[in-house]
Amino acid sequence: MNFLEIAKSAKLASLEIAGLSEDIRNQALISIANILEDHKNEIFEANKLDLENARILVESGKLSQQTFNRLKLDENKMRDMIQGIRDVAKLPDPINKILFKRELDKDLVLTKITCPIGVLGIIFEARPDVISQISSLAIKSGNAVILKGGKESVNTNKTILSLINSALDNVKNFPKNVLSQVFTHEDIAEMLKCDEFINLIIPRGGNKLVQYIKENTKIPVLGHASGICHAFVDESANLEMAQRIIIDAKTQYPSACNSIETLLIHDKFPQKDELLASLELSDIKLINNPERWDFEYGDKILAFKTVKDVDEAIKHINTYGSGHTDCIITESRENAEKFMNNVDSAGVYFNASTRFADGFRYGFGAEVGISTNKTHSRGPVGLDGLTIYKYKLMGNGHIVKDYAEGKKHFTHRDI
Amino acid sequence: MNFLEIAKSAKLASLEIAGLSEDIRNQALISIANILEDHKNEIFEANKLDLENARILVESGKLSQQTFNRLKLDENKMRDMIQGIRDVAKLPDPINKILFKRELDKDLVLTKITCPIGVLGIIFEARPDVISQISSLAIKSGNAVILKGGKESVNTNKTILSLINSALDNVKNFPKNVLSQVFTHEDIAEMLKCDEFINLIIPRGGNKLVQYIKENTKIPVLGHASGICHAFVDESANLEMAQRIIIDAKTQYPSACNSIETLLIHDKFPQKDELLASLELSDIKLINNPERWDFEYGDKILAFKTVKDVDEAIKHINTYGSGHTDCIITESRENAEKFMNNVDSAGVYFNASTRFADGFRYGFGAEVGISTNKTHSRGPVGLDGLTIYKYKLMGNGHIVKDYAEGKKHFTHRDI
Numbered sequence: 001m002n003f004l005e006i007a008k009s010a011k012l013a014s015l016e017i018a019g020l021s022e023d024i025r026n027q028a029l030i031s032i033a034n035i036l037e038d039h040k041n042e043i044f045e046a047n048k049l050d051l052e053n054a055r056i057l058v059e060s061g062k063l064s065q066q067t068f069n070r071l072k073l074d075e076n077k078m079r080d081m082i083q084g085i086r087d088v089a090k091l092p093d094p095i096n097k098i099l100f101k102r103e104l105d106k107d108l109v110l111t112k113i114t115c116p117i118g119v120l121g122i123i124f125e126a127r128p129d130v131i132s133q134i135s136s137l138a139i140k141s142g143n144a145v146i147l148k149g150g151k152e153s154v155n156t157n158k159t160i161l162s163l164i165n166s167a168l169d170n171v172k173n174f175p176k177n178v179l180s181q182v183f184t185h186e187d188i189a190e191m192l193k194c195d196e197f198i199n200l201i202i203p204r205g206g207n208k209l210v211q212y213i214k215e216n217t218k219i220p221v222l223g224h225a226s227g228i229c230h231a232f233v234d235e236s237a238n239l240e241m242a243q244r245i246i247i248d249a250k251t252q253y254p255s256a257c258n259s260i261e262t263l264l265i266h267d268k269f270p271q272k273d274e275l276l277a278s279l280e281l282s283d284i285k286l287i288n289n290p291e292r293w294d295f296e297y298g299d300k301i302l303a304f305k306t307v308k309d310v311d312e313a314i315k316h317i318n319t320y321g322s323g324h325t326d327c328i329i330t331e332s333r334e335n336a337e338k339f340m341n342n343v344d345s346a347g348v349y350f351n352a353s354t355r356f357a358d359g360f361r362y363g364f365g366a367e368v369g370i371s372t373n374k375t376h377s378r379g380p381v382g383l384d385g386l387t388i389y390k391y392k393l394m395g396n397g398h399i400v401k402d403y404a405e406g407k408k409h410f411t412h413r414d415i
Numbered sequence: 416m417n418f419l420e421i422a423k424s425a426k427l428a429s430l431e432i433a434g435l436s437e438d439i440r441n442q443a444l445i446s447i448a449n450i451l452e453d454h455k456n457e458i459f460e461a462n463k464l465d466l467e468n469a470r471i472l473v474e475s476g477k478l479s480q481q482t483f484n485r486l487k488l489d490e491n492k493m494r495d496m497i498q499g500i501r502d503v504a505k506l507p508d509p510i511n512k513i514l515f516k517r518e519l520d521k522d523l524v525l526t527k528i529t530c531p532i533g534v535l536g537i538i539f540e541a542r543p544d545v546i547s548q549i550s551s552l553a554i555k556s557g558n559a560v561i562l563k564g565g566k567e568s569v570n571t572n573k574t575i576l577s578l579i580n581s582a583l584d585n586v587k588n589f590p591k592n593v594l595s596q597v598f599t600h601e602d603i604a605e606m607l608k609c610d611e612f613i614n615l616i617i618p619r620g621g622n623k624l625v626q627y628i629k630e631n632t633k634i635p636v637l638g639h640a641s642g643i644c645h646a647f648v649d650e651s652a653n654l655e656m657a658q659r660i661i662i663d664a665k666t667q668y669p670s671a672c673n674s675i676e677t678l679l680i681h682d683k684f685p686q687k688d689e690l691l692a693s694l695e696l697s698d699i700k701l702i703n704n705p706e707r708w709d710f711e712y713g714d715k716i717l718a719f720k721t722v723k724d725v726d727e728a729i730k731h732i733n734t735y736g737s738g739h740t741d742c743i744i745t746e747s748r749e750n751a752e753k754f755m756n757n758v759d760s761a762g763v764y765f766n767a768s769t770r771f772a773d774g775f776r777y778g779f780g781a782e783v784g785i786s787t788n789k790t791h792s793r794g795p796v797g798l799d800g801l802t803i804y805k806y807k808l809m810g811n812g813h814i815v816k817d818y819a820e821g822k823k824h825f826t827h828r829d830i
Contacts, residue, residue: 015733015759018757018759019756102777104771108767117790118759199790214633218629218630218632220790220791238812240812245812248814252815252819318430340807341433342433342434347805348805348806349807349809349810350809351810352523353810355814356523362517362519362525363519363525374533374803375532375790375791378803378804379804379805388790389794390762390763391762391772391795392762392765393765395771396656397656397659398768398771399659399663399767399770400663400776401663401667403776410776
């Protein structure tokens, strides 16, 4: 099958899975978890093959050790992967949720109800655990998926998806072609053009991948190309709190998108030197007034600058930030409110580390990704981000003419 | 100012208007309504100029009479236009609405709250009443707007926007540059490329305009390129109800996007001939098995075909429809449910005319447009479609390390 045929099949599958009961969708997830558990040695074998090929690339400098590590599946990762699928099965159903029910007139009832989006295109890099994670989120939310993984993990990916699909074959009434996989770079190009059949692209990988995808498709992309997060230490900040939050937000996981890249300090904050010294003691390399303010270090490096007030901090963040997550450390409720109302980011924090920006920490149960978009989904995205809604109208021969002519009148009463 | 400067100013204005109180936003709307009322003769004068120019174009066959009619502002349209602004002022505030409030842990509270999207790009054709309508919806929802109207109404548009902006100049604390206007075809091209500053494009015009815009931008577009709506008459349908609904859905306003283009009839529906005859008596021209099923007639023309069951009807609609609004006419609840669950459209109707697909009829108070998108907003879109949300996190020095190390645990309790 060429890409267009795969996409058409996925579209048809999406129409079928959309109508499946919650019970069948959850049963499918349990079957997937079981088959992966029963056949994990096959997956380890396939992964070993990928690791052997990758090792050669690492030795010749063509692949980073980091990518190699992400590629590796061990017992712990496998256990988390399988548990992750079981956890998704236990989450509340994100579809068929009634958002409102409204009587428009006697015997004319409008219901707004959540439903799947359709076909998701997933483009991910070396982490093979993405397959089972995204597949389970898609099945839970009634969507079909086309997966394109990194070439380094091709054997692992093929083995995992073929196990998953053989599990699905045995689930009664589960449609064919809900999950499919493509492999070539040309497939990515085709996917990005395929707005007729693909409704949402979710990239899982580094900034360059996401940037490339966003620049080359008209299909909505759920994700963030960069995470330029800020901490602003206000005049009245508590020193100990500022130290604690900044050290957490920079060092707890420096390459995470929700780690801070820039520290802004109020020029009247009295303990500035103490604060900076303590950050350096925590292995943070400080850069005073760097050339670029929109750079993601992804390391224990922190740009810093003094600002004259909270307004200048807000302006700096709205100019150079990526709209991801930014925090103010202050004892002034008034400044905190001003900051949170005026910083145009998905997450605006008061006296808390930016590292909290995460679907699990927000209590979503699962995370689809973190979005810096201004439409559909923003910030950490749970299963809700894979749904949209439709309007169901139940009438009894109602026609618009009667209302246009004033013979009948709308009641518009929520029920 | 060139387009980029206008867009940058709009972006800055969007950050300012986002923080305005509901009171100031509503005050701005009242001021706009008042100034338009007080200066309506100036608007009529400008409109007269546009109509004189347009009349020449109509006479030389360069402009349709339809466009000419849409261009014309009379006392009725003006009254509706001004009343529309006052109505928007009375609607509940769409921003600063708390979607949830959750305790993540003691003294760590997450709030999901609605906020404006940012900058809207509006591209519209000859109807000058769009300016005041979209401007009032944008102000109500705290967004900035760049408007590009049709060249036929340039004098009317300029006069209306300059009156609106002089009203806004007199509203205390209302920021500059919330509403701006551009005029050339090059400005459209610039707007569609300007994804750095423009967050949402709303086209108001014919299919060709919307199609062109959707094909030429990566910015999310709220709208629909076509409305291929269907009615399916099931085996058990009540004849009188079928006649009434189909005649309404086709003739009440044939050029509306929610009018039906295709009639599907169950081949065992016993009164097929009677039904078709009655439609022809209502001036509907029936076309049996046309060459194209995805064509929008926009006139009293209706394609029709017999199908063997509800499944074939669903398949036809999902293949050739535009995902707008489709209805089933049946006495079978089971078939109605099947149809409504499996037809992948924004509106799925049972025994009611597709013409109900409209923001006002749904009780939204205002309509931004009708969307056939599968993300953000679907179907008739009210003020909600001009909002997104942000997450506010209020802590007391909380850091992620404590949770990663198991020293603290999330409570995730909605409050």
